[in-house]
Every structure is written in structure tokens, then in C-alpha cells.
Amino acid sequence: MDLLEKLEVLADAAKYDVACTSSGSDRGAVRGKLGATQVSGCCHSFTADGRCICLLKVLMTNICVYDCAYCSSRCSNEITRAAFKPRELADLTIEFYRRNYIEGLFLSSGVIRNPDYTTELMIECFRILREEYGFRGYIHAKTVPGTSPELIDRVGRLVDRMSVNLEFPSRESLSLLAPQKSSHSILAPMRQIAESIAESKETRALAKRKDTFYQGKIQHVATSNPFAPAGQSTQMIVGASPESDYQILNLSAALYRSLSLKRVFFSAYTPVNDDARLPKTDAVQLNREHRLYQADWLMRFYQFDVSEIIDESAPFLDPLVDPKANWALNHLDLFPVEVNKAPYEMLLRVPGIGVKGAQSIVRARKTAVLRERELRKLGVAYKRARYFITCNGAYAGDGVAFTRETIRPHLASPINGGRHGRRADHVLPNQLSLFGEDEVFASRAPAMPSLPAKEPARPLLETWEVA
């Protein structure tokens, strides 16, 4: 099999992994070595479905001894199998990197022989990249469940980000659909990774404190190998199992809090196998995935607590109104707010005002009184924000009565999913958009605010892990 055929097979098998980001790691360039990373990441291309390509995302091999119901590489499928040699893949990564095709490598794998053997192959590839080629670009490793702690530690010293796929939002669904993966084999490495990252952050902070003299002159290169400096992420499939949005969002909130995850990714279930355990549908719940990401965004960047977004009595997100607008409509007593005075945290809560918009408002109002014209210039989605603000005392709501029922229709706007593909909702054309143009998932997101540590989230994870 030639290189191109191999690449085709192993990229195709990796494509359902949605987590493609190169963010969270900041490693400046060093003379004599190839590559650098930047905190914000960088998308180098976009697929025909509009998803970002920033890493060479492939499997080490699609040979697999496991038999997960939803996966095209499962051992019971008769498909073309292929495997990269570690050096071959390292070389390809370098070649792509030099051409500015990618920011680095995103490697995951089917289970060949056993988890440890698989991980050793991956480690060899990372080692060649880092040690032989001095590669300073981004590496994301997807850990194979069941890998031994020593090997996980070695992976962590070589890569920027690690992830273990949770696969499903509940333990029951996991054991039904991925029978060879135990919830323990997934959570144990997640915990180990979380602890190693925390430890490495502490030791690095200490190391840095030593040389405050002449800091300008010393080249700060992380001396000891930091453990996965870009943190840990995970992914779960949505729509193949019965869990509600309420369960899913509470689980992700718990993961952010107790394991300090950088990202939780959701992947709308895309049918590839015929299997009695899976729903019989051709449609993909892309709008639901979209709403979940919006909710996730609110938790990570808008200082929302999960309980403000969703509760048990209405366990699914509203398909017609985005979760931020929904919250505002349910809390009209807190509005309207005066844009020239309101604190930053409150501006963030106004539908139509994004993180950037709120920051710009705070800056601009120091020297000028803000009205409609200024707000529009500052990148605020005024036609959404107007119902929730006053400008210098004047309510901007344009004659619309200040009630939930009257404002709501003005906030429903379409999710632009395009005219193609197999969206679950194609019968309902053009539902709702995000928070408005200004708030579309910005590529340069600000640093993640720490979440309020309310009730300890451990118990929830424990129920996930233990029967």
C-alpha cells in the first residue's frame, strides 16, 4: 500500500473525531528548531462541511481488537486496514508543517494487539518528532483507554494536549455501545492526566520565580518537560443514546470543575454501522450539537453556571432560542441595563453583546457616551441587544412591550446550517443563529475564566464511574 492510500484510509477513519484545535499552548520559536505554537491556535483549511483543519488528524492504525457499536474500525467490520510506521508518520508531519498545511499532529489509534502496544507505537512517533527533529509544533494525543500509567506519563511529556474520549454521557450507554471499554479505564487516565498537569504547573511556576533578574535577557524555554501544557479535553457522542441535554451539560460542568478540562467536545452521532443497539436514523442532530456548544460557551466564557442554563424540569435546550437569550428572557427583572454604567459581568449577559463587545464598551465609555450609533460600531448586535439595554437612560426597545412573550419572537433567528447535509431538522428550515454575528465562535477566545466552585462535582463523576 503506498503512502497516499494509507493516508486516505487512516484520515478517513479519524474524521469523526471532532476535536481539532491547536490552541492552549504557547511555545515561542527557538533558533535551530522547527516550529512554534500560539495560544489561539490557527486553522489552516476548512473541509467541505466547514470544519477547521489545523492538525494532521490521523489514526496510527485502524486495526482494532475492540468492537464498539458506532465505529467503522471495529473488528467485526470488513474494511481495508492500514498502519503507519512511526517514522513514516513523523516524516509526513514535518513535510506538511514546512508547507504551512498544519500546526502539528493529532494522533489517535485503533487498539492493535493491546492498549500498551498501541501507545508505544504512538510514543515512538512523538519521540522522533520531538527529539530527532526538534519539532516545536503542536501535538495532540488521544489516549487509548486501558493504557498503563507509566506510558501515559511518557506521552504527557511529549505532547501539548491529551484527551481520553468519554464516548457517551452515561456509564450505561458506554457499556452497551463500547463493551470492551470500562468507565474506569476512561476515568482513571483522565484523573492521572489532570493531576500530572496540576503538578507540572506548580513546579514550573517555582522554576520561573527563580530568575526574575534580567528576565529580559534570559530566553525562557520551559526547562523540564511540562506535562501536556495545553491541557486535557474529551469528547462524547450526542444522539446515539438517550441522555438529555441536562445530563450532558451537568456532566461537562463537572468535568471542567473537577478535572480542569480545557474543552468538552460534542459530536452529533453520524450513523456508519447497521447495529440493533443504535438508533435507526439517517439524520444527524447538528442543531442539537450546536445548542450544546452554545451552552458550553456560556459556561466557559460568559461566567454562567450550568444551573442557570438548564434545569431538570426542561431537560432539553430550546431549539428556537439560544441559551443566552433564553436566560435573559427568564430574567427580565434584571433588565434593561444601562450600557454606560453596567458592570462588565452584566454586559456579558445581554443578548447581542459578546465578550469582545462588552470589552469594547467598557473601554469606549471612558471617553464617550454610548448610543445606538456607537454601539453598532463597537460590534454589538444592536437589533438583539436593544430590548435589554438603555442608552443614557433611554430604553431602546423600539416600542416592543417589555415582556417575555413580546420580545421572544424578536430573538429567534435561524441557525445557519446551510442547505445541504443531513440535518435532523431539515423540515424546519433555517432555525436560529448563535448569539448574533458578533458572537460567532471567535477563533481568538479570551482566557477561560475559572468556574465558580459550587457543589463539589465529584459525586456526579463517581456515578459515571461506579455502578
Place this chain on the structure above:
Amino acid sequence: MTNVVETPLEQVAYIHDGTLEGLLTCVFLAYERHEAPEDIVPEAVYEPRLGQSALFVETEFQKADRVRVGVEKAVGSDSFKAVMRASTCDDYDTGITVFRFIRYVMARPKSARQIPVLDELANPAVADLLRLVKHASNEAERMRQFVRFSHLENGVWYSKVNPNASVVPLVMGYFAARLNDQPFIIYDEAHSLAGVYDGRSWQLVRGDALNVPQATGHDGLMQEAWKCFYDALSIDARYNPELRRQYMPVRLWNNLTEMQPRQARRGDSLAVC
């Protein structure tokens, strides 16, 4: 002509050579001559208005540098960086916008200086400049994303681009740092400007005639591998070409390896991979 001080002109356009230094020389002259030019534009795009006279300005590095020092002293180096970024834009009003911004910051009362001038988002002199800065920054970001190098037979890595602002100078440092000892050229066809990095330092070269040798055979293989990877990643059930166009504007596709036709492969009757 040389830049000699004369009686102030009304309704005058200053014409420069299209460089940042040229533009700043114009700004310097406006002060020296006590004039308020209507337009400050590169010679290549100059369109005289009715009744407008033209002053052709020769770039003088020292004068340009005095403007830089003045701006940095008055409002800091971040503001001068903003001027640098804005000046890469192609808009006809780029020069005059930069001039108005500089004139504003130089006249700004000392008492206003606790607040960074770039925070005055509602002030037209600042807002107009920031609009240009934003445009240039977006275009520079696109270049970081979508530059594609191919490996030439003489060992150099080459990329051709067609940006809508002359942002090559803004990205050279970035690529030089990350690619390290890899010599490369980014050639901006739209502005006839090449950024040349020899593996140690970079410089800008102006000109249309660029003699580009063939790419290596191995490079061709890698290009095919990239296209193959690109095709394999797309999920049909999610097909959404509108979204792709939004993130990756069609005007850039010409220079994108993955948007070029596929070569027929061994054992393939169709030219797809």
C-alpha cells in the same frame, strides 16, 4: 522634485511611492508646509479630483523616522504599531486616515493621556484608523492560515499570495521564527512585493519579474498527499459549502493547494483521490 518648502497649497493631494516611509514623509511635510492635504495616496492609484493640485513627495527616511519618534513619544509604541498595520491597507483613504490620526494624537492635551488613545473607540480619528487596523489584521491572519509553500529545486520554499492589503511585512517575522532555517519567499502578486527570508534574516523586495524554478518531484507527491488528506476529512452528512466559503473566501482558493485539481493516481481511472 525635492521637498522644498513653499507657500501652502489649498486642495492638494500628496503622492508617495506606496511605502510606509513614503506615507510618513508626507505627514512630516504636511506639518512643515502648514498644509492640510485632501488626499495622501500612492502614485499607482492616484486619481486627481477636480481643482486639486498634486505634490509628488520623495521618500526621506529621516523625516519618516521623526514622525515615528513623535507618535511613539506622544502616545506609545502600540499606537505606532497600529499606524504600521493600518498603512498596509489598499483603501484610497488609508493615507489621509493615518494623517488625521497622527494629527489628533500630536494635538491631544496632556490631561487626556491617562487613557490610551486607542481606547477612544467613539472618536472618528481613532475609529477610522482602527477600522483599517482590523482589516489589515484579518488579512494578516488569513495569510498565516492560508500561505502554502512548495519546495523548489533550488532549495527555497515558495508561496504566492494575492491579499487585499499589503500585509507580507506583517507576517514575515512570524514565518521566519517558526520555520527557522528554512529559506522562503512569500510573493504578493497583487502588490508586487516579495518577502525574502534566507534562513537568518528577512527583507522586502519590490518587483514584478520573479523567476521561479520548478518545484521538486517530492513536493508534487506531498501536495497530492495533502489533497488526499483534505478530501478524506469531509463528512458528507455535514456537507455545508456556504460555511466553508465563509471561513475560507473563494478569492483565496487560487493559491490553495487543496483547492487545485487532483492528479490521476496509479490504478485510478478517475482523477480523484
